[in-house]
Amino acid sequence: MVTAFVMINVGVGWLRKVYTRTDYKEKLMKVTGVKGVYLIFGRYDLMVHLEAETLDEIPRIVDDEIRNIPGIMRTETFMAF
Secondary structure (H helix, E strand, O other): OEEEEEEEEEOOOOHHHHHHOHHHHHHHHOOOOEEEEEEOOOOOOEEEEEEEOOOOHHHHHHHHHHOOOOOEEEEEEEEEO
16 A cells, blocks of 8 residues: 655635535545545645555546646645655
8 A cells, every 4th residue: 555645736716615615625535545635734735645556556646636626736745655
């Protein structure tokens, strides 16, 4: 099992929409391997706890699923070993 934390920046005016509106949190929680979605303050707006079977799955999940959610502008992924 591979663990990653995906740090997310959202566009101006999207933070409340992405985190507080149920449909956006549900979209992130439906992404393959997402174990939690957290509102954070500082350099990033959201942190997603992500788990996958292999290291190769992480970039696919981030590129194909997380970055395609409206309002998500930028991601940075941290691997945990």
